[in-house]
Amino acid sequence: MTAGRAVRAIGCMTGTSLDGVDVAGLDTDGERIFGFGPSSYRGFSDNETAVLRAALGRWPGDPGVAEAAQVIEVAHLDLLRDMGGDLIGFHGQTLAHDPGARGTHQTGNGARLARELGLPVAWDFRSADVAAGGQGAPLAPVFHFALAQWIGAQAPVVFLNLGGVGNITWVDPQAEAPFAPGAMLAFDTGPANAPINDLMRARRGVGQDAGGALAAQGRPDPQVLADFRAHPYFRKPPPKSLDRDDFAGLAEAVAGLDDADAVATLTEAAALAVARALEAVPRPPTRILVCGGGRNNATLLARLRHHLPCDTVPAEDAGLDGDMIEAQAFAYLAVRCARGLPISGPDTTGAPAPMSGGQVSWPVAAQA
Ligand SMILES: Nc1ncnc2c1ncn2[C@@H]1O[C@H](COP(=O)(O)OP(=O)(O)OP(=O)(O)O)[C@@H](O)[C@H]1O
Numbered sequence: 001m002t003a004g005r006a007v008r009a010i011g012c013m014t015g016t017s018l019d020g021v022d023v024a025g026l027d028t029d030g031e032r033i034f035g036f037g038p039s040s041y042r043g044f045s046d047n048e049t050a051v052l053r054a055a056l057g058r059w060p061g062d063p064g065v066a067e068a069a070q071v072i073e074v075a076h077l078d079l080l081r082d083m084g085g086d087l088i089g090f091h092g093q094t095l096a097h098d099p100g101a102r103g104t105h106q107t108g109n110g111a112r113l114a115r116e117l118g119l120p121v122a123w124d125f126r127s128a129d130v131a132a133g134g135q136g137a138p139l140a141p142v143f144h145f146a147l148a149q150w151i152g153a154q155a156p157v158v159f160l161n162l163g164g165v166g167n168i169t170w171v172d173p174q175a176e177a178p179f180a181p182g183a184m185l186a187f188d189t190g191p192a193n194a195p196i197n198d199l200m201r202a203r204r205g206v207g208q209d210a211g212g213a214l215a216a217q218g219r220p221d222p223q224v225l226a227d228f229r230a231h232p233y234f235r236k237p238p239p240k241s242l243d244r245d246d247f248a249g250l251a252e253a254v255a256g257l258d259d260a261d262a263v264a265t266l267t268e269a270a271a272l273a274v275a276r277a278l279e280a281v282p283r284p285p286t287r288i289l290v291c292g293g294g295r296n297n298a299t300l301l302a303r304l305r306h307h308l309p310c311d312t313v314p315a316e317d318a319g320l321d322g323d324m325i326e327a328q329a330f331a332y333l334a335v336r337c338a339r340g341l342p343i344s345g346p347d348t349t350g351a352p353a354p355m356s357g358g359q360v361s362w363p364v365a366a367q368a
């Protein structure tokens with residue numbers, strides 16, 4: 001793979017929402033975007049979700065992890081057999097993330113995918129960064145930088161991803177290169193959909209608050225929100241990242257509220273966390289492009305618009321596919337990994353210097 005020559009990479013993401021696998025094609029040399037390929041999605045069955053949930057917080061070798069890996073590998077093989085492409089970028093399922101102590105754990109074996117698909121697979125994107133002292137997340141920012149150029153942004157823009165956890169990337173599109181000092185600032189904002197999904201599942205037996213309809217009927221609890229805002233995470237300067245369940249106390253704090261007030265409180269908390277994050281960016285952005293499933297939650301989007309200092313619009317307003325940006329990011333990262341280009345640095349994960357990451361498994365080597 002060389003500069004200026006596009007390959008068709010297929011990126012795969014299974015995020016912290018535990019809803020399913022996104023895969024998306026991208027034509028890129030790992031620097032420029034040349035175009036977007038087809039995308040696809042496969043939801044997890046109830047059984048698969050139960051296996052993954054049971055393995056959350058677990059580390060390699062723990063009970064339940066081999067079963068979770070099997071679910072992830074099979075779900076990816078189902079989707080990837082029909083996607084073609086030259087190279088796969090496989091994120092795997094994050095089961096646990098504790099960069100300051102135990103490390104980060106994405107389950108699923110890229111070497112098995114390479115063997116069964118007959119294609120090179122880039123994977124294990126986060127461990128080298130963590131080993132070097134970085135947070136190991138977020139990794140999509142370098143792709144956000146490329147996207148800012150693709151959409152022709154002239155002034156700073158923010159990408160806000162609302163998955164299970166929220167994260168932002170502030171990008172200065174005039175910067176010479178993504179890892180030039182001051183080109184980006186990225187970090188996790190706080191809980192987003194994960195607590196809402198967990199509450200809806202526990203109380204209503206459904207996976208999400210569709211459209212934010214239930215939150216719209218409730219009243220956020222001021223005391224719970226005051227305690228939430230006092231969480232030490234918000235005082236920590238970036239770089240910083242979160243595990244899915246780092247804000248478990250929030251779920252406990254809404255336990256005594258009725259369903260609508262509880263979900264309204266969690267929705268407001270997600271919006272407040274993003275508003276707080278925007279206070280840390282170097283210069284105000286011209287607009288905030290929202291991607292990830294949370295942009296379909298009308299109540300959450302309305303609360304964001306109430307709190308945020310500039311235009312807050314779905315990524316579609318810039319001609320992007322807001323459901324697939326993370327999967328596309330791992331396609332882009334796969335090519336950067338194969339070329340040994342940096343994927344993280346001081347302003348994204350807090351790695352001491354821009355550094356490459358991930359490993360590539362080749363079908364032949366995988367058979368040996
Ligand atoms: N119509 C909708 N109404 C409300 N919420 C929605 C809707 N569609 C999606 N969501 C929320 O978005 C979630 C899926 O988002 P997404 O696929 O971006 O998350 P992810 O990839 O798992 O997360 P992460 O960014 O943490 O890796 C769903 O689980 C749900 O909470």
Ligand SMILES: CC(=O)N[C@H]1[C@@H]2OC[C@@H](O2)[C@@H](O)[C@@H]1O[C@H](C)C(=O)O
Nearest residue numbers: 094097137138139140163165167326
């Ligand atoms: C450890 C881990 O899997 N983190 C995810 C998670 O989901 C959202 C947020 O927390 C972000 O930090 C990251 O994913 C995106 C794709 C990233 O690395 O940019």
